[in-house]
Amino acid sequence: MPQIKDITAELEKLAPLPYQEDYDNAGLMVGDPGMVVTGVLISLDITEEVITEAVQKGCNLIVAHHPIIFRGLKKLNGKNYVERTVIKAIKSDVALYASHTNLDHVQQGVNYKIAERLGLEQVRILAPKTQILKKLTFFAPLANTQSILDALFRAGAGEVGKYKNCSFRTEGTGTFLPGEDAQPVIGQPGSLEQVAEHRAEVIFPSHLQSAVLAALRKTHPYEEVAYYLHLLENENQDVGAGAVGDLQAPLSPEAFLQHLKTRMNTGTIRHTRIVTNEIKRVAVCGGAGSFLLQDAIRAGADVFVTSDYKYHEFFDADNRIMICDIGHYESEVFTKDLLYHYLSGIFSNFALCLSDVNTNPVKYFV
Template sequence: MFARGETIVQLMERLAPKHYAVPDDKIGLQVGSVAKEVHKVLVSLDVTPAVVEEAAQLGAELIIAHHAVIYRPLAHLRTDTPAGALAASLLRKDIAVYISHTNLDTAEGGINDLMAEALELKGRDVLEEVHTDRLFKLVVFVPETHHEKVRSAVFAAGAGWIGNYSDCSFNIEGTGTFLPREGSKPFIGKQGKLTETKEIRLETIVPSSVRKKVISAMLKAHPYEEVAYDLYAMDLKGRSFGLGRVGTLPAPESLDQFAERVKTAFGVPFVRMVGDGAKPIRKVAVLGGAGAKYVRHALFAGADVLVTGDIDFHTAQDALAAGLSIIDPGHHAEKIMKPNVAKWLAEQLKSKGYETEVFASTIDTEPFKLR
């Protein structure tokens, strides 16, 4: 059994929900259709003619990429232009393209977490907040016989977290009353007779991101035909998601030593460095892609160094004057997403019984060469 494209997209949006993206980011399905069975998926950083040919040779019907294939508005779709020719090639080969960009940067387990993990950063926090999970209070009334079943189900679905504490709930015993009318099929009691039964009022916290999943799990585990429950919006801040990460190295090291760590972690032949090579480095800010505008965020976070790409001359001067070192491994360091996203997606598909194969692109889309 092979997964349909819509199913694969749903899985990707579980890893990197679309609402995690920054405003106006070009994400989602950009070329082709996912209303079909997909036998093979190719995960790539970019979509270039070489990547399209790689997908065609593999027999992949879907490319999942980080960088948009259509980023700037197209005034026309002429096949004698690079953009038009690329789109025409994809359509001829019936290869769809789905983009997961800043939502994948922001997501837990996404590009910025992968980069932070590769650098072995501890105690990580978000560099710039993009989205905060709204919190809700779920209150559901459960017969004593099914209390543990319902509570376990909502916890397994993602409810009950307060900070680093899981399985948080409050439980009060009481008496529930109801009168089953004609057409009802009561789990307890009989039609036409007022029923009193011992119930437990179960209260727990539900983040907005898993609200539908938690309610579905609760209803499935609950024995009643009609479940009495309430969901209250709370004026409390939930978990924050955002761009970049800030964390600490296991032990201090010089900027020169750290530069070698960055080269190894991201598999790049060189880095550009701003700062004194002997400077001790402990607190690190990292942001995939182009991070010149995040220098002030790194300074505010107290970072000794910012690891990011596409740093320009004047930004480097300003950072140096402010006492912030910079390591620039290039925008292409985001290639770290290819094997990791491919592995995650393959595991998700396999766990659901699908035979769809997932491949990480082997094409090097780095445009810069050293001479």
């Protein structure tokens, strides 16, 4: 049977923790990583009721989208729902894990799930992140370059969009003078050497730096490996906030609103003025997404689907786009399905359960 750390390792392949926002608290919040998993309950939120459900279903790990702990807990005396939930989890020996903004920021994450529900095509990240890529430049003898690159590729370097094993190399002459205590692979101590070498370059996600450098050192023949790193300003097209894509065929605004209501299973949609005769390009952001409005406009979207819009923020549409607020819970509840299908494709020897608890704190009188 897998341990909690085995489940979380796979979740972090899908949504690496370094991709979460600074304010976030994704990851394992309660529980022993070495505990054997009896079952996993997948939920949008973690509440006392969800923990009761986990116990009843024989699940000792809850995987949720929203963390129950956002801020530091100085005391655990049950004075609010957060403390009560954490206490109940500990007493019930139920571990709590959250994949939050890191899951928002990856392809095949929260926003791609919304795009899938709406039938969007040619989906891409709406606001790609910068400063999360690095470039590694290293120098190696001509005969060793490819084996080193192969190891770097296995460690996660060299991926650019839909392309893998990407690198660049130039040929030149490397010089070095081994000291008396050195044990050079090429040449002798005290003798100046000139070696035909490649200068090779690859890019990689910053959070993989330790693994990439370990692969470099393990496969490089030199006693002292010559390399350097650069933090890049390039946008990472695979990581960022929101998503945007096109409907297979344009819809009238009224037909799109009905489509949106049906596919996202929402009882109500708050929206701004209709400003176009047809809807083709759709931008989306699960949860609170008002910060992406200008990105949606720049992407040429006809409509921006998100939630948690404040009254005055609706004015920012400024007759350039239609904003559709479908509700926070409604925009993210299908994340449960995303996580279920991802984990079920990896683990088949224990129970994976979707929570039946409706954790939406917002109720509608209709």
